[in-house]
Structures are given as C-alpha cells and as structure tokens.
C-alpha cells in the first residue's frame with residue numbers, strides 16, 4: 253500500500269512537472285526544425301501505471317530500460333518525457349550545448365528561494381561565471397583550509413552524545429551538516445552569533461522544495477510566502493556581514509570570503525546581494541545531498557560487517573601511522589572509507605534523476621546502436637538510479653560492494669565516462685564532490701574511532717513521496733563510546 257501511494261505521488265509529480273515544463277518550453281522556444289530521425293520507443297503513463305503502483309518507480313524504470321532500451325519516452329496527454337540510461341545515451345544530456353539542452357526552465361523554483369541576483373534568475377553567461385566562483389571556492393587549495401573547522405564541528409557535535417544511547421542517524425547528520433555548512437561556507441559570524449536564527453530562516457526557505465512550489469513557484473501559498481520573507485531576511489543578514497567585513501577590511505577563511513573576493517571576467521566585483529544569494533544556493537546544493545549520502549553510508553556500513561570491518565581496520569592503520577592527526581592528506585589515505593561512501597551513493601544517489609529541457613531537436617545515440625530524434629519541448633530525465641545498477645558496468649549491481657571501486661577493479665573507470673553519475677557529469681558536474689567526500693570522511697572516521705554502533709531499525713527504503721528522495725522514516729542506531737588506541 254505504501255509503495256502504491258509513493259508510486260502514485262511519483263507519477264503524478266513527474267507528469268505534472270513535465271506538463272509545466274513543456275508549457276514553459278513551448279513559450280520560450282522558437283525553433284521549428286522537425287526531427288527526421290525516428291523517436292524513441294514510447295509508452296503511455298496509463299500503460300505503466302500498474303507497474304508503478306505495484307513495483308515502484310525504480311523497478312519500473314529498470315523494467316522499461318530492459319524492455320525498451322536506453323532511451324524511451326513516457327507520454328501523458330500531449331506531454332512527452334524522454335528517459336535516458338547509460339553512458340551512451342547520457343552523452344547529449346551531460347555534454348549537450350546550453351542552446352540544445354538546458355537546466356534553466358527546470359530550476360525556476362529556485363529563483364524565489366535564493367533571489368534574483370544569481371543562478372537561474374540571471375543570464376546564462378553570468379550564471380556560468382558564478383558557477384566558476386563556486387568551483388574555485390571548493391578547489392583542493394581552498395579545501396585544505398576547511399579541514400580544521402570541519403574537524404572541530406564534528407568533534408564538538410559528537411562530544412555532546414552520551415556514553416551510550418540511541419539516535420536517528422538521519423536527524424543527526426542533517427543537524428551536523430548544517431553546522432559544518434554554516435561554519436565553512438557562511439563563516440563564523442553566523443556560526444558563533446546567530447546559528448539558531450539562521451537555521452530557522454534557512455529551513456523556511458528549504459520548505460520551498462515541494463511539488464506545489466516546484467510547479468507554481470510564485471503562487472501566494474503560505475509556504476511560498478514564508479519562503480519569500482525568509483529569503484529577504486536571510487539575504488539581508490548575510491549582506492550585512494559582507495558589508496561589515498568589507499568596511500573593517502576583515503577577511504576570513506570561508507566560502508563567503510571567496511565570493512566577496514571573486515571578480516567577473518569584465519573586472520566587476522560581486523555585489524552584497526550576489527554574494528548572499530550564492531551562499532544560500534551553495535548550501536542548498538550541498539547540505540541535503542551530503543546529509544542523505546552520509547545517512548545511506550551509515551545504513552550500508554552498519555548492515556555490511558565486512559565493509560564496516562575493512563573501514564575500521566583502515567582507521568586503525570591510519571592511527572598507527574599518524575596518531576590522532578587528521579588533515580587533507582591523511583583524509584586522502586582513507587581509500588576504503590572513500591569507496592564505502594561512493595558505493596552507498598551508487599546504490600542510493602541523493603539525486604536519483606536529473607532533469608533538463610530540450611530547447612532544440614537533439615539526437616540521442618544509444619548503447620543498442622540506435623539513433624533517435626528527440627524534439628524540442630521534451631523533458632529529458634537522466635536515470636542516475638538506473639545508471640548505477642547496470643550489470644554490464646557493475647558486477648552484481650544490487651550488492652553493496654565498495655571493493656568494486658578499489659584499485660584492480662575500478663568498475664566505473666573501466667565502464668568509461670558517465671558510468672558513475674551520482675555526482676552528475678559533464679557541463680554541470682557537481683562542483684562540491686571533493687568537499688562532500690571530505691566532510692563525510694571526517695564524520696565517519698570520527699564515528700569509527702569513537703563509537704561502537706548497531707543499526708536497530710530495518711534497512712531504510714527510499715521515500716519517493718519526497719521531492720528530494722531520502723531514506724524513509726528514521727534510521728535508528730544504538731551507540732556506545734569507545735576509543736581506538738592511538739599509540
């Protein structure tokens with residue numbers, strides 16, 4: 253029954269979303285070129301509804317892929333959504349030109365969340381430059397300076413746990429990752445003086461991530477109105493911090509500072525509003541994705557003794573080499589832990605589908621050797637959740653096996669470009685991947701070193717009723733403090 257409700261939600265949402273996007277696209281595109289190639293095989297939503305109701309979205313999409321190949325279209329009334337699977341079909345999705353395949357229309361709902369000076373509110377050229385600011389602020393040289401503050405946040409968070417107890421990992425990691433974001437991205441003014449207020453307002457902005465706000469971002473619903481008020485207030489608070497740093501000539505080591513110091517190609521500096529809104533956008537890109545990946549990693553490790561023990565042994569070895577010291581290079585020695593996180597993210601990608609809009613007729617080439625024409629106006633959905641489970645890329649794809657990414661196997665590399673898409677790929681690949689691994693590794697190295705843990709709730713299923721799917725329900729873990737010897 254629960255599966256049925258989730259599946260109904262998923263299908264209704266997907267097709268309403270498609271409806272709105274199609275409408276927007278048909279208003280904005282003018283190309284009247286007609287596709288001459290055959291279209292991908294097509295099924296109707298009604299035809300797949302029984303499968304969605306009984307098997308759920310993930311199994312249904314796998315089934316359609318097995319039956320129809322790596323590009324297929326699902327239609328609902330006059331709307332068409334084309335689903336792509338695997339590296340060959342994904343090529344145009346990840347590498348297509350902005351004039352052919354765009355994110356723009358699909359992310360309109362983020363405009364009132366963050367404001368009109370960044371991201372999908374500004375023209376493509378400005379957005380590209382702002383993405384450069386994001387990426388530069390998360391480069392290895394910058395990342396090194398975030399290790400210390402991350403460690404402090406993690407240590408002080410877990411210091412508040414009792415000697416033993418029971419916690420909901422999902423809740424704990426959301427809290428902790430917000431603390432880390434506020435410290436490393438936003439900076440100490442917020443972290444030290446107004447963290448509570450910041451979280452309350454940010455949470456009100458996050459509430460704008462729901463199916464209704466996605467479809468009608470400007471509708472004056474109570475949630476949207478609260479989101480708008482919070483956005484104005486939070487941008488004001490952040491702009492004040494930017495002003496104060498500038499007027500006292502004070503510089504900090506955080507991403508906010510990097511945005512303050514960034515300049516566009518024409519030499520123009522960033523404004524207070526732009527800096528504030530970019531920070532809100534960056535928190536959004538990184539917080540939920542990281543929290544969910546951390547939770548899935550916890551659930552996977554705690555239900556796979558062999559992988560858990562391997563990660564624990566690795567920590568013991570690192571301790572015997574470096575003692576308590578953790579820095580950027582020590583983190584890079586945690587290869588087993590890295591693979592454990594990567595594998596959890598393969599099986600449970602924080603973004604299981606990525607969406608684009610076709611602006612101009614495109615050609616999709618598939619693994620099966622087909623060439624399809626996909627006309628403008630279609631919504632494109634990249635099925636990340638299926639990409640990660642392709643048996644010709646991943647051996648026993650349903651099995652949690654972090655060793656598949658270790659030297660000697662490296663199934664994703666052997667598989668080639670776009671075989672592993674949990675962090676996206678190509679033109680809009682995740683700019684925060686290294687930062688995300690860093691914070692998740694710091695969290696788990698601390699937990700492995702300091703706690704015995706046991707998963708006491710069933711292994712979670714994905715909750716498809718959420719706009720951004722997450723582990724369903726609570727992920728309950730019992731813990732007991734211990735200390736690995738550091739000599």
Ligand code: HEM
Nearest residue numbers: 386537538541542545602603674675676680682683684688
């Ligand atoms: C485990 C955690 C994370 C996962 C699974 C993840 C996943 C992704 C994915 C799949 C995309 C591509 C979206 C698309 O193609 O439509 C993306 C984009 C992005 N991510 Fe992440 N992300 C994570 C953490 C982070 C963090 C921590 C940050 C920053 C602090 C971040 C910043 C970004 C940015 C700025 C983009 C947009 C890049 C662009 O449009 O050019 N992400 N992420």
